[in-house]
Every structure is written in structure tokens, then in C-alpha cells.
Amino acid sequence: MRYERLNNIIQLATLLQVRRGGLTLDDVMREFNVSRRTAERLRDVVEAAFGPLMTLDAEDRRVHWRLDSRNLGGLIRVSDEELANLATAAASLDRSGLAEQAASLQALADKLKAKARSGSPQDAGAGTEELLRAEGLAMRPGPRQQLEDGLLSTVREAIRRRRVLTFDYAARGPGAPNKRRRVRPYGVLYGNRALLVAPTERHDDVLLWRLSSVRGAKVTDAAFMPDAGFDLTAFAKRAFGVFQERPFNVTLRFTPNAAPDAAAFLFHPDQQVERHDDGSLRVRFRAGGALEMCWHLCTWGEEVAIERPDRLRKQMTDLCAALAAHHAR
Numbered sequence: 576m577r578y579e580r581l582n583n584i585i586q587l588a589t590l591l592q593v594r595r596g597g598l599t600l601d602d603v604m605r606e607f608n609v610s611r612r613t614a615e616r617l618r619d620v621v622e623a624a625f626g627p628l629m630t631l632d633a634e635d636r637r638v639h640w641r642l643d644s645r646n647l648g649g650l651i652r653v654s655d656e657e658l659a660n661l662a663t664a665a666a667s668l669d670r671s672g673l674a675e676q677a678a679s680l681q682a683l684a685d686k687l688k689a690k691a692r693s694g695s696p697q698d699a700g701a702g703t704e705e706l707l708r709a710e711g712l713a714m715r716p717g718p719r720q721q722l723e724d725g726l727l728s729t730v731r732e733a734i735r736r737r738r739v740l741t742f743d744y745a746a747r748g749p750g751a752p753n754k755r756r757r758v759r760p761y762g763v764l765y766g767n768r769a770l771l772v773a774p775t776e777r778h779d780d781v782l783l784w785r786l787s788s789v790r791g792a793k794v795t796d797a798a799f800m801p802d803a804g805f806d807l808t809a810f811a812k813r814a815f816g817v818f819q820e821r822p823f824n825v826t827l828r829f830t831p832n833a834a835p836d837a838a839a840f841l842f843h844p845d846q847q848v849e850r851h852d853d854g855s856l857r858v859r860f861r862a863g864g865a866l867e868m869c870w871h872l873c874t875w876g877e878e879v880a881i882e883r884p885d886r887l888r889k890q891m892t893d894l895c896a897a898l899a900a901h902h903a904r
Contacts, residue, residue: 597639833878
């Protein structure tokens with residue numbers, strides 16, 4: 576058996592065990608870039624080697640397979656590169672002010688490193704440490720959020736148990752009083768800031784709350800049922816950044832000079848990109864957050880033109896002019 580095929584079998588067994596919703600044959604075909612017949616063979620070999628596969632009920636009415644086996648532990652190897660990536664991700668989270676998540680991720684890296692330890696303690700993780708010494712995080716100017724200790728754990732408990740969350744919310748502006756809030760937490764969005772996505776206890780409008788402004792959060796005994804039609808991923812896609820407003824169609828055109836950089840840039844998860852014979856690039860997407868778009872597009876200068884909508888083009892022109900006037904002072 577070729578090494579590549581053996582590696583695919585172990586990788587498929589791992590995926591079948593860690594994916595709670597299981598895998599369909601289409602998932603296997605896509606994951607390993609193989610034909611349906613080859614996907615069936617891989618599935619059958621995994622079942623023969625590691626035990627019977629379970630079938631799960633799913634809304635898409637397709638067969639989902641899942642593996643529940645204790646025979647994989649000795650076959651899964653954690654590489655130095657993977658451990659280094661975990662440590663780098665933990666450092667990045669800490670730099671962003673998400674210390675609680677950073678500590679949790681670093682603890683996971685340490686556990687995996689200990690589990691991967693072989694005969695000689697001197698060799699365990701040596702490659703990881705060497706990689707980390709050769710890599711670093713560039714300092715990025717900007718606000719650093721400070722979250723209360725244990726806040727994310729409290730928020731996650733409320734989300735998991737579907738319990739109303741209560742907290743003091745720091746109002747903006749000098750002298751503005753803090754207000755005690757009661758919300759139904761749906762999820763958390765991470766970007767430049769961590770934001771709690773939650774309607775209040777009495778109203779259905781989904782609001783965004785800055786976690787850096789949350790104090791004294793507590794999980795209550797009051798249960799709630801989330802809106803069955805709410806989808807956090809779809810909600811996040813409505814905005815260019817985090818500011819939520821009614822989405823609108825946007826068309827941007829980048830000059831041939833800026834096209835290579837723009838082609839490598841993700842403006843929106845559902846964007847459509849067109850390359851033109853003159854070397855220019857057109858990007859289309861639908862989102863809200865006009866002001867955040869303008870702030871970003873100003874950094875492209877004359878290399879980008881807003882083809883639609885007209886109001887966004889005027890708003891960016893006004894913003895760029897104001898910025899130029901400010902710097903000229």
C-alpha cells in the first residue's frame with residue numbers, strides 16, 4: 576500500500592471521528608479530491624481497520640458516517656509545524672486582548688506537546704521551539720481590547736445553556752451611567768473587537784455589544800429559545816466590518832496596478848471577481864457598513880473606483896477629502 580493512501584486512510588478515520596455531524600461520500604470526495612468509487616473504498620477500508628461506522632440522521636437526507644474508535648491514538652502524529660501554529664495563534668489572540676482564549680489555546684498546545692513526547696525529553700518539542708524562535712508577530716497599531724477575566728467562559732456558558740445573560744454595560748461619553756442589561760446571547764463575533772451578538776430579553780432586534788464594555792456578567796436561571804431563523808454566519812456577512820445596516824450591492828474596480836493585490840484580498844466571503852483584458856479587476860458583493868467600507872477603500876487611494884452605488888462613491892470622496900484636509904493642516 577502506498578504511503579499516500581495509508582495517510583489518506585488515517586486522515587479520513589480522524590475526520591470521521593472528530594466531525595460531530597459525520598461525513599457524506601460527497602464530503603470525502605471533496606476532502607481528498609477523489610472519485611466516488613475511491614471515496615467508497617476509503618470508507619470501507621476505514622471501517623475494516625478501525626471498527627464499524629455509525630450512520631447519523633441528517634436534515635439533508637443524505638447518509639452521514641461517523642467513527643467512534645479508541646484505536647486511533649497511536650497513529651495520529653502532531654507535527655512541529657502544527658504545534659508552532661497553535662503557539663503563534665495563541666500569541667496573536669493575546670496580542671488582540673483575548674487573553675482567556677490565548678491561555679486556553681496555549682494549554683492545548685502544551686497538552687499535545689506532552690502527548691507527542693517520545694523516549695527522550697530533550698527531543699520533545701525541540702523542532703517547535705526552533706520554529707517559534709524563527710517566527711514572530713509584527714506589531715499592529717490600534718486599540719487593544721481589555722476583557723474581564725472569565726468573561727468569555729461566562730458568555731459561552733450562557734450560549735450553551737440558552738440562559739439570559741445579565742451585565743453592566745459601560746456607556747460611551749463622559750459621565751454617562753452604566754446600565755444593567757439582560758440579553759439573550761446568540762453568539763460572538765471576532766474582528767478588531769470581540770462583539771456579543773444578542774437581542775435584549777424583551778425585544779427581538781439583534782444587537783451588537785462590545786465585550787470590552789461588559790462588566791460583572793452573570794448567567795441567570797431564565798431560559799430562552801433562540802430565533803430558529805437566525806444564522807450567525809449569514810448575520811456576519813451582512814456587514815463589511817461589524818457595523819450592521821441594510822445590505823446593498825457594491826461594485827469596485829481596481830486599476831491594473833492594484834489588481835494583483837486586490838485579487839489576493841478578501842473583501843467579502845461571497846464576493847464575485849472579474850478580471851479584464853486591460854489588467855483591471857472588478858469586485859462585486861452585497862453588504863452593509865458604508866462608513867467602514869469608505870475607511871478601508873480610502874487606503875487604496877486612486878487605485879480603486881466605486882462603480883456603484885453612487886451614494887457610497889460620494890461618501891468616500893467626502894471622507895478622503897476630509898482626511899486630506901486634516902493631514903494638510
